[in-house]
Structures are given as C-alpha cells and as structure tokens.
Amino acid sequence: SQTIHQWPATLVQPVGSPLSLECTVEGTSNPNLYWYRQAAGRGLQLLFYSVGIGQISSEVPQNLSASRPQDRQFILSSKKLLLSDSGFYLCACSWGEGTEAFFGQGTRLTVV
C-alpha cells in the first residue's frame, strides 16, 4: 500500500520568517509528487510538481520554492513568508499518468 506523510499539521509563523514543509512517501519508488494550496471555495491550486529527483516544475510564480532531495521526499520552502502565504497546503503523489493521486493530511499555515 502507498502512504504519504506530511507535517506539521498546523503552523503559525511570523511574517518574514522561513518555511519548510516536508512530505515523504512510502511504497513504490519514483512517484510523481505535488504541492497544492487549497483556498476556500476555489478548489486546489497546483504549486509545484516533480517527476523525479531534482526535477521541479513551478506552476505559479510566488514566494515559495520546492525541492526533491530524495526520491520520496518533497519539501516546500520559503525564505521569507508573506501574509498572503497563509492557507492549507497539501502534498500529493501518484504513479504514472491517468492514475489517482494520494494526498497527505495537509498543513494549515497561518502567517501572522
């Protein structure tokens, strides 16, 4: 079975502070990995996706960055958080095209 771990579950950070959210995947190797942000009433916004180690595609220009240092590890980072970075962030994984994605439990980030 496939399992995806995301942490922390909640985070309160001051404006200007750095951010690091981590996501790890158990199970089959070489997953596609995704970071989404969910806004109320607006569905999921794809932020980054990765099809392999060191390969990151960014969908939305922003204050965030992503890295994939290992096959099953995906990290979402920021050097300086903005108030507008507040939201619910979800990590997801899938294997191949046309297959369902599995989601982490999400991180609720509040920037104060």
Added chain:
Amino acid sequence: SQELEQSPQSLIVQEGKNLTINCTSSKTLYGLYWYKQKYGEGLIFLMMLQKGGEEKSHEKITAKLDEKKQQSSLHITASQPSHAGIYLCGADVGSNYQLIWGAGTKLIIKP
C-alpha cells in the same frame, strides 16, 4: 469562469435523502476523479472515471461520466451523517501530470 465547474457549492440534505453533485468541464475529460475531504484534512480518493458512459459505485455513492466526456455526476443514495464533508472533482484534460480542480461542494447532512 473556472475550467471545471462544480455544483452546487453547498448542499444541506436531510438524512436518508438522495443527492447529486455535478462537475462540468469546458474541455474533454481524459479522466475524472472524485475525492472527499473532511475539514482541515487531506483528500480521500473515491473513484476515477475514464471512459465515456462509465459508471462506478462504492457503497452508496455512484459516479458517472457522460458519453461526451465533459461532465460527471456523483450521486449519494440514502445519505448518512458519515457522508458529510467537502466533495472535490479533479479532471485530467490532457495537460501532463496536472489536474484541474472544481471549487468543491460542501455537503451537510441534517439528522
């Protein structure tokens, strides 16, 4: 307007009643995914539809993909409190590795 329109935005249903949620795309759907989310939690995969006319069921939840492959419906029969949550549809419209998403339907079940 969004590429993937989901309706209704919210729904309050008496326990035991049936309900339907719709997901309509402006593009051809190569795959349509239904997920359920409890507030503040991750998404739980429900069903995936890929062929026009396809219909899948899981317990009391049935999802269909219409023949023209641009709309899907999720139908819940005899709703229960455990069905409450946010239902999201995601669609593969041919962009590699990317899905587009509906805005979600918040379902409340009244006892």
